[in-house]
Amino acid sequence: MPSSTTASDGLSHRRGSTTTTLLPTGDDMEPKVLAVKEGHHIRLLTWDNLPAWQRDNTFILTGYRRASSSYRASLASLTYLHNETVNIWSHLLGALFFLLVGAAGAYAAVFLEHEIAPRYATASLADVLVFACFFAGAVACLGMSATYHALSNHSRAVARWGNKLDYAGIVVLIVGSYVPALYYGFWCHPELMTMYQSTITLLGFGCGMTAWLERFRTPPWRPLRAAMFVGLGLSGIVPVLHGLKLYGREALERRMSLSWVVGHGALYVTGAFIYAVRWPERSFPRRFDIWGSSHQIFHFFVVAAAATHFVGMGKAFDYHHGGMAAEC
Numbered sequence: 297m298p299s300s301t302t303a304s305d306g307l308s309h310r311r312g313s314t315t316t317t318l319l320p321t322g323d324d325m326e327p328k329v330l331a332v333k334e335g336h337h338i339r340l341l342t343w344d345n346l347p348a349w350q351r352d353n354t355f356i357l358t359g360y361r362r363a364s365s366s367y368r369a370s371l372a373s374l375t376y377l378h379n380e381t382v383n384i385w386s387h388l389l390g391a392l393f394f395l396l397v398g399a400a401g402a403y404a405a406v407f408l409e410h411e412i413a414p415r416y417a418t419a420s421l422a423d424v425l426v427f428a429c430f431f432a433g434a435v436a437c438l439g440m441s442a443t444y445h446a447l448s449n450h451s452r453a454v455a456r457w458g459n460k461l462d463y464a465g466i467v468v469l470i471v472g473s474y475v476p477a478l479y480y481g482f483w484c485h486p487e488l489m490t491m492y493q494s495t496i497t498l499l500g501f502g503c504g505m506t507a508w509l510e511r512f513r514t515p516p517w518r519p520l521r522a523a524m525f526v527g528l529g530l531s532g533i534v535p536v537l538h539g540l541k542l543y544g545r546e547a548l549e550r551r552m553s554l555s556w557v558v559g560h561g562a563l564y565v566t567g568a569f570i571y572a573v574r575w576p577e578r579s580f581p582r583r584f585d586i587w588g589s590s591h592q593i594f595h596f597f598v599v600a601a602a603a604t605h606f607v608g609m610g611k612a613f614d615y616h617h618g619g620m621a622a623e624c
């Protein structure tokens with residue numbers, strides 16, 4: 297492997313005891329040396345050098361990892377900078393966060409119910425289960441996404457499989473988020489709660505299939521696929537409108553943290569929109585290849601949406617178990 301690097305190489309590294317990082321900067325696209333070290337050389341690729349199976353976003357021109365054919369080599373790419381670094385770490389850290397919070401919540405519910413707050417004494421197994429759905433959805437989604445992005449340079453077969461898991465994870469997170477929202481929102485109408493939870497689960501299953509079946513996975517179907525996910529997200533509007541009719545806005549705010557649920561939906565839709573239009577890299581070639589591309593922004597919106605939903609569900613839990621809830 298030659299050690300010299302030109303602007304067309306985009307971004308290169310030397311690894312080992314030291315690292316060289318070259319980034320294209322400014323309009324002249326001259327590489328800028330960020331660090332110079334010695335050791336094993338890793339050269340990142342440009343769009344033009346990629347095999348067809350690694351090509352996805354035509355507006356990301358530099359910073360691609362070479363196909364590795366090795367899980368170990370792909371995982372080792374967590375230690376240096378390339379155009380998937382932010383995608384990997386944003387969801388890896390998000391998954392760890394929700395795993396820790398979920399584990400802490402489970403511990404508190406089981407061992408500390410009387411010490412930390414009397415409201416835990418009235419919590420039931422159903423409360424634990426609906427929160428478990430949310431945490432399982434969040435950890436599965438973010439964990440699978442991080443795994444996919446880490447291994448996406450392994451080989452065509454692994455990238456394909458990982459991409460399907462990535463989309464399936466988003467569906468699991470959306471459905472897992474709706475379960476507690478519908479549980480607390482329709483606390484006094486268990487038959488409606490079950491009906492909406494079943495419907496959303498079925499819709500999620502259908503949406504997952506569009507991610508899984510090959511014919512929907514080609515670029516021409518991208519807008520439809522994005523629309524399906526937005527549709528799944530927006531499908532929650534029906535039970536929310538139903539809840540508004542039954543209880544009114546203020547009561548629904550207390551019962552299911554309406555504003556937090558709406559905020560969580562708005563974050564998803566905004567993130568999905570940015571993902572679909574591939575901005576800002578579309579308008580600023582090369583500037584956002586490593587930091588700030590649309591997919592990375594989308595990742596942060598997903599984490600923010602999940603966090604927003606968690607806060608809302610915590611408030612709904614407090615309302616129903618804090619002795620302030622209205623009689624059914």
Ligand SMILES: [Zn+2]
Pocket residue numbers: 383441445462591595
């Ligand atoms: Zn992603």
